[in-house]
Amino acid sequence: MSATLAAATCALLGTTAMTPVDAQEEPKWDFNTSLLYYGEDENRVQDLSLKSIIRRLFADDRTLTLGLTVDSLTGATPSGAIRQDVPQSFTRPSGSGSYIVPAGELPLDDTFKDTRLAITAGWQQPTGEKGLLSAGFSASKEYDYLHTGVNASYAHDFNNRNTTVSAGFAFAKDSIESVGGAPIPLTSMLDVGDISNRVGDQDKDVLDVVFGVSQVISKNLLVQGNYSFSQADGYLNNPYKVLSLVDGVTGDTLPRIPGNEGGPSGVFLFESRPDERTQHSLYTQAKYYMNGKVLDASYRYMTDDWEIDSHTLDVRYRWPIGGSSYIEPHVRYYTQTEAEFYRLSLDDSAPLPQFASSDYRLGNFDAITAGLKYGWKTRNENDMSIRVEWYTQSGTVPAGQLIGNQASRDNYPDLNALIVQFSYRFLR
Amino acid sequence: MGVQPWEREILAREDMQLTTDPLEAATDDHIYFSKEASSGGRGFGGGGCGCN
Amino acid sequence: MGSPCEVLTDGGDKQLAGRVSLLVAEEAWRIEDKFSRYLDGNIIHRINTSQGDPVEVDAETGHLLDFAATLFDISAGGFDITSGVLRAAWVFDGTDNIPAQADIDNILGRVGWQHVTWADLRLTMQPGMEVDLGGIGKEYAVDRCMAMARSATNVPAMINFGGDLAVTGPPVTREAWKVGIEGPGVDAAGKRVALRQGALATSGDARRFLLHDGVRYSHILDPRTGWSVPDAPSSITVAADTCTQAGMMSTLAMLRGTEAEQFLAAQALLHWCRR
Numbered sequence: 001m002s003a004t005l006a007a008a009t010c011a012l013l014g015t016t017a018m019t020p021v022d023a024q025e026e027p028k029w030d031f032n033t034s035l036l037y038y039g040e041d042e043n044r045v046q047d048l049s050l051k052s053i054i055r056r057l058f059a060d061d062r063t064l065t066l067g068l069t070v071d072s073l074t075g076a077t078p079s080g081a082i083r084q085d086v087p088q089s090f091t092r093p094s095g096s097g098s099y100i101v102p103a104g105e106l107p108l109d110d111t112f113k114d115t116r117l118a119i120t121a122g123w124q125q126p127t128g129e130k131g132l133l134s135a136g137f138s139a140s141k142e143y144d145y146l147h148t149g150v151n152a153s154y155a156h157d158f159n160n161r162n163t164t165v166s167a168g169f170a171f172a173k174d175s176i177e178s179v180g181g182a183p184i185p186l187t188s189m190l191d192v193g194d195i196s197n198r199v200g201d202q203d204k205d206v207l208d209v210v211f212g213v214s215q216v217i218s219k220n221l222l223v224q225g226n227y228s229f230s231q232a233d234g235y236l237n238n239p240y241k242v243l244s245l246v247d248g249v250t251g252d253t254l255p256r257i258p259g260n261e262g263g264p265s266g267v268f269l270f271e272s273r274p275d276e277r278t279q280h281s282l283y284t285q286a287k288y289y290m291n292g293k294v295l296d297a298s299y300r301y302m303t304d305d306w307e308i309d310s311h312t313l314d315v316r317y318r319w320p321i322g323g324s325s326y327i328e329p330h331v332r333y334y335t336q337t338e339a340e341f342y343r344l345s346l347d348d349s350a351p352l353p354q355f356a357s358s359d360y361r362l363g364n365f366d367a368i369t370a371g372l373k374y375g376w377k378t379r380n381e382n383d384m385s386i387r388v389e390w391y392t393q394s395g396t397v398p399a400g401q402l403i404g405n406q407a408s409r410d411n412y413p414d415l416n417a418l419i420v421q422f423s424y425r426f427l428r
Numbered sequence: 429m430g431v432q433p434w435e436r437e438i439l440a441r442e443d444m445q446l447t448t449d450p451l452e453a454a455t456d457d458h459i460y461f462s463k464e465a466s467s468g469g470r471g472f473g474g475g476g477c478g479c480n
Numbered sequence: 481m482g483s484p485c486e487v488l489t490d491g492g493d494k495q496l497a498g499r500v501s502l503l504v505a506e507e508a509w510r511i512e513d514k515f516s517r518y519l520d521g522n523i524i525h526r527i528n529t530s531q532g533d534p535v536e537v538d539a540e541t542g543h544l545l546d547f548a549a550t551l552f553d554i555s556a557g558g559f560d561i562t563s564g565v566l567r568a569a570w571v572f573d574g575t576d577n578i579p580a581q582a583d584i585d586n587i588l589g590r591v592g593w594q595h596v597t598w599a600d601l602r603l604t605m606q607p608g609m610e611v612d613l614g615g616i617g618k619e620y621a622v623d624r625c626m627a628m629a630r631s632a633t634n635v636p637a638m639i640n641f642g643g644d645l646a647v648t649g650p651p652v653t654r655e656a657w658k659v660g661i662e663g664p665g666v667d668a669a670g671k672r673v674a675l676r677q678g679a680l681a682t683s684g685d686a687r688r689f690l691l692h693d694g695v696r697y698s699h700i701l702d703p704r705t706g707w708s709v710p711d712a713p714s715s716i717t718v719a720a721d722t723c724t725q726a727g728m729m730s731t732l733a734m735l736r737g738t739e740a741e742q743f744l745a746a747q748a749l750l751h752w753c754r755r
Binding site for chain 1: 544547653656676678679722747750
């Protein structure tokens with residue numbers, strides 16, 4: 001019947017051949033799921049993370065996006081205390097036990113074990129011919145942390161849709177529910193069972209504002225530039241990080257006699273960060289297509305009122321293999337200067353500063369990520385990919401901060417991590 | 429600067445979108461948020477966790 | 481065409497869009513003027529008032545009548561351009577006002593392409609019979625306009641006459657033309673179709689029916705019985721190479737009533753059937 005109808009239609013329209021129809025029902029659901037393994041060497045942080053982003057497309061280009069992440073974290077993390085030539089003991093953050101770090105080793109707090117559940121929900125819809133409005137909500141819960149946030153943004157197309165200008169904000173209200181209570185900054189780590197310097201839950205507010213422009217330059221070049229501003233207020237300390245209080249001449253930690261139930265073998269003061277932080281960042285990205293290959297390069301400059309400056313350069317190159325797979329090498333270089341209150345340790349012979357932290361993440365370091373991703377289409381047109389990346393950090397303590405014996409020790413906790421992520425995407 | 433609407437064939441490709449893989453981008457934002465002092469830039473900063 | 485008509489061009493400037501729209505509008509009006517059964521003096525009016533005399537027709541009308549004859553054959557009499565007179569008995573206004581068998585029998589004597597003599601561009605019909613190309617006209621117009629748009633510009637265009645539509649080719653600013661198919665109440669979103677080439681046509685109108693003793697009488701009439709096709713879907717949308725094929729396939733499927741889905745499945749065409 002189709003053939004007869006086709007022939008009759010050809011005769012009616014006076015044509016001899018017709019271009020075959022190419023129509024497809026649009027999938028309404030877009031499921032993205034990945035399993036991530038993140039593992040640092042020397043038994044530091046290990047994370048197994050399952051992440052899903054589900055997108056539902058409605059009429060008139062309105063979309064609902066739901067995200068779910070479950071993280072299972074274990075491992076040890078640097079406590080902030082310095083290495084010593086003798087074994088050191090510490091009270092656990094809960095205040096209900098202690099642990100020992102052998103002589104010469106970097107003090108790691110191995111009680112780190114958490115499950116994190118995070119959800120996001122976003123709604124996006126066009127407004128008028130050229131506008132796109134987005135609004136979203138996010139929440140996450142860990143044993144000792146609760147995050148809730150809202151965000152909204154608007155993007156408008158100009159110039160024959162060659163220019164898109166956007167503005168958005170995100171506001172988060174987080175609550176820090178530290179194990180054993182948040183310690184009062186710059187007070188000492190106390191003996192097991194003594195919680196006299198602990199206070200209740202703390203909170204912080206973070207406001208992010210982003211202004212962006214993306215511009216089509218040519219048929220195969222697209223660039224983007226963003227300015228973002230972030231203002232954090234409230235409790236910005238890491239409640240588990242300490243600094244060693246050291247002798248002004250030897251640089252060794254001041255000894256202390258632990259209590260009967262156990263406790264610290266030296267004087268360790270809980271860190272103290274300002275209760276305010278303002279960050280500015282500029283982000284630029286370019287996507288360039290050349291003969292089937294796509295170069296994705298971005299650069300970010302960040303500066304804040306803690307005097308941290310950072311530069312991030314990220315380059316990805318997607319290289320197709322045959323019609324349905326690709327490999328994508330990825331290199332990222334990151335460098336940051338230390339916060340003005342970064343201290344390897346606190347000098348007992350000088351007055352205590354108002355702010356101090358030995359958190360390696362506030363120090364001066366470089367980081368390199370190198371990785372390779374392989375992606376392919378399955379027989380039923382679903383997308384799969386696997387990427388393997390190595391992340392390495394190496395930092396230096398400013399020479400002026402090294403006191404006595406510290407100069408001969410390896411003070412900065414370098415980090416090496418392996419990232420393996422397997423992703424699966426299908427449309428329905 | 430810019431292209432005519434009928435010259436957008438390449439720009440419309442999935443691999444030419446600014447965020448090609450939203451899962452990977454979210455994962456990276458989260459990893460680097462928890463290991464470095466800077467976050468965000470591309471969009472809103474990672475955040476929302478006690479890891480920093 | 482009794483429905484909104486639109487032309488979308490993907491790219492090009494206002495001038496080009498205006499030029500293509502004008503071409504399309506002129507062609508649509510030409511076809512409407514020539515084949516509408518509501519207008520006096522056109523070829524359809526001449527045929528319908530011929531009182532049994534033979535009528536000479538032009539080539540274009542001839543092609544349409546040939547096409548109608550083929551449709552009549554392949555549908556075993558289900559598709560019949562002479563069935564329009566049945567509308568005198570059936571008024572689809574949502575009421576329970578179904579006609580009496582006697583009224584239908586009265587009209588049925590004036591229905592049937594088999595009673596028409598058609599050859600060599602000459603048509604002879606019994607007095608009282610009427611032809612109506614309304615079942616073909618809109619889809620035909622879309623395809624004709626499509627050809628005109630294609631010859632006028634390389635800029636991709638979509639021509640949409642009240643839901644019967646065709647595209648000259650894939651758009652360039654995005655991966656496909658997105659067409660929404662109205663869904664049933666619960667799912668307001670409906671389905672979306674990505675169309676890169678070809679056409680979509682829809683038969684059926686959920687608002688045109690009669691309800692009697694709990695039975696829903698669709699506005700699809702079977703010219704062989706004079707009765708509404710029992711259990712016809714409320715709408716059928718078909719994707720095909722041309723709008724004419726898509727429209728005819730959806731109409732032929734409608735005539736199958738209960739078996740509409742089976743029929744469509746056998747045609748290996750992308751389709752959406754809503755009951």
